[in-house]
Amino acid sequence: MSRPWEQIALFDLHQPSAPDPVTDEADEIDAEDIAEEESPTPTAAPEPSIPAAAAESPTPTVAAEPPTPDVAVEPPTAPETEPTAPGRPVWESLPVGVEADEHALIVTADGTYTPSGRELTGPVDSVEKLDKLVRWAALTPLGSPPQVWIVGQGACESLGWVIDPGSEDDFDDMEALRTRAAADLTAVLQATLTPMLTAGWELRGDPGHVVHLSRSIGKFTSMVDVVIEPYVWTYWNKDFGWNNRVGEMGILGSPAAGTYLPDEDLPAARELGRRLAWCARHLGVLPGPTPARTGAAIVDKIKRERTRSGKGLVVATAGPVPPLDGAPRGDLEPAAGWTRMPDTDDLEGVCRLVSIDQRAAYLASAGMLEFGYGQPTHLTGQAAAAAAVGEKGAPFGLWRITLPPGRTLSLPEKLPLPHPHMLADQPVQTWVTTVSLDGLCSPVADGGIGADLDDLDIVESWVFPEQGRVLDKWAKILREARKVSVDTGDVATKRFIGSCYKGYIGRMVNPDMWTATRMAHHHQPVWRAAIIAHCRWRGRRVAMRIGRERGRWPIRTVTDSWVYLLAGGEDLADESVALGKMAVEKDTPLTDPLQSALASAQDVHEVNLAIRAAFADEEFADDEGEGVL
Structure with missing residues (x-):
């Protein structure tokens, strides 16, 4: 009634x-x-x-x-x-x-x-x-x-x-x-x-x-x-x-x-x-008009609590990208995006096309990284190079370096070059975050190039005066809420949590989202660049381990996902269910038409089309990937 x-x-x-x-x-x-x-x-x-x-x-x-x-x-x-x-x-x-x-x-x-x-x-x-x-x-x-x-x-x-x-x-x-x-x-x-x-x-x-x-x-x-x-x-x-x-x-x-x-x-x-x-109950806030606003509301609630208690890091100012001489086009730290032509070895003895990706990759990186804040200092010449040498490694900042030609390095042929700005046949001067600086200095076996800082020819830098795990509690709240969703099989809230952290991190780069004075501290494009770089390096390190231990090499990578051709029963996923670990995203049979399409592809565009068509039925699966921000 x-x-x-x-x-x-x-x-x-x-x-x-x-x-x-x-x-x-x-x-x-x-x-x-x-x-x-x-x-x-x-x-x-x-x-x-x-x-x-x-x-x-x-x-x-x-x-x-x-x-x-x-x-x-x-x-x-x-x-x-x-x-x-x-x-x-x-x-x-x-x-x-x-x-x-x-x-x-x-x-x-x-x-x-x-x-x-x-x-x-x-x-x-x-x-x-x-x-x-x-x-x-x-x-x-x-x-x-x-x-x-x-x-x-x-x-x-x-x-x-x-x-x-x-x-x-x-x-x-x-x-x-x-x-x-x-x-x-x-x-x-x-x-x-x-x-x-x-x-x-x-x-x-x-x-x-x-x-x-x-x-x-x-x-x-x-x-x-x-x-x-x-x-x-x-x-x-x-x-x-x-x-x-x-x-x-x-x-x-x-x-x-x-x-x-x-x-x-x-x-x-x-x-x-x-x-x-x-x-x-689980986020401590109402859902905002957009998931990105929900992520921001959680940040602000933590900021208020820390301000009242006087405990914990509080960032109250924006962190725009400093004026960079020779800034790269597009993203400061691009996400991974690469495809190669499968060869005969790749197509032998396989029956599945499998995509693995990092479980909630951006959320994992946001919780573990130390981010810089405050007014960065501009350094040039020897001072810039010297700033990268510290007791705990290079401080959080941006560094103008020279990437050596990929062909001059002893790198796996079946992986993308270590950094998206790197070219095979010529050196490239570009800006990178501290995360990439550390990644490049890692051994080849761990995904880097084994460079010394001198090899990278640092000529300029912007170094932030303070740094810390600013988003640790934010990531913890979202991580625990996500676990509740997973444990209870609540697909709707799990997808919403993913949209919250991906949306918030994605919109750190856009100052138009945070024009009000009280919202300016959400504009943190360098944090976003560091998160993307961290996910990219972590994925490359795993791909190197899989190649070394299993003899399997990917044919495609997008953001934090890696596509492999595998035999029946072969499993490349990590046993751990921790965030950032590799999980199976999509797994589809390698049908005769699909195998023929991959074998006869004339270029990587045709390879991409074949892979997309094969995974089309799983497009809306409850995946773990980051997708497009």
Whole structure:
């Protein structure tokens, strides 16, 4: 039986206090500090970083005294309908705890629920009622501003949030459909949100699949993100779609991979509630508007804790790439990307095409590397070379070196050259991170070239004054959450965790993602370069070991994965399940057509096409690889 909105008495189950102020990335208030305040009287918060929300807004100030609670909602008179047990569970069984219940709500066409499955009220069939609900709920932040999730097309229709961008069949490119739909959605929201704006709410940026709202009460600012589930694809295809498909959509999952929410509203709300509570419990934050923002929110929460306790490394400034003379095109440290033509030996006695890759490679490297921070020092000549010699090796920095021609070195013919910038027939002067400097100095058997520092002719460097394992706790939180997903067979949250660390690390390079002052410390392109280099060198070291011990050499490598031709029962994966160790990603029979295609390939492009076709059926498998950032 539907529960009409007018049964507002259900709200009396938990009478909240006046809304706690929350904030977004552009604000000067620390939302998490205020939310954790035990006293009913909020006090001025210190100035550690703020959580990762996608918004730009004016900077509010903090009041020493709480504002008058002028947001109390006068409940309308209840109609003559049969009352029900207040706050009863509506899920068939409560699937989760209540970790997210004070921080998020889920709205469907039939009712409003807490993430744990408690019904609060019936349909929210107007924007005015949405305003009342948001102000009554007094949700508090958890790493991000509080969230109200609108689930299902029916709920959108009740609010007047309906768009008709056209059919996929009318577009040659899904990006064109997405762009049109996003523009239509923004226009509809701008036209229908007037009641909330009249009631004192302000829009932070243009509304879209997430509507970022703020409301000033005296000197406090309340914030909430309204996430419109049926239209999330209007954003996500831009970042994660390919080949005219919609890809990963954050905590909602992927339609193509089978991890998206169920089609029916109530099961969808139940599963979304489970995922919200899972994030609150295992990540300590709500899922951000994007996985990258979720990763940033975890970093910021750790930063706040370390600032308050005075223990642990805290990085509060950006680390842009210094002005490099002769900077390489593209990535400072490119990911691996190489293919070779299989020879007769490679194709003899084999019956499988197998891809192995490092388990959560970027997450493993992020947790173990020492990153530099602070204003780097520019050195040239002998001073630059001398800076690389230290008690603990070269400090974290960037080094301009000369890579010798690959043909002058005693290197395996069936592996790529040790560094992507290296050429076979001529020396190359380029910039590398300390990770690559160490890798090049490693013995050939360990994947390096056995170089001395003098052999690399260091002529210039940028050296950071401080360094440490800044991301160790961040990686630990994500690693432990990932383990829970793996142990429980929770594919949806496992894929989301992968998107969080890959998305965050990938977007360290983009300053446009972190333009707000309180978010600037997330811009760390040199950290990202070091992580990529570390994964690349680790993979090469394993490939050298496999070649030495097994006599098997790869025919392709992409990022952290290596493709081999193997006999039946042959296993190249590591026994350890630790992050960074090699696991089987894809394993497919070497059919006669595939073997013929590999044997007759005229160039590496044809080899790549054959491999991609062979692995096509496993494209959406629950793999361990990093993929494209």
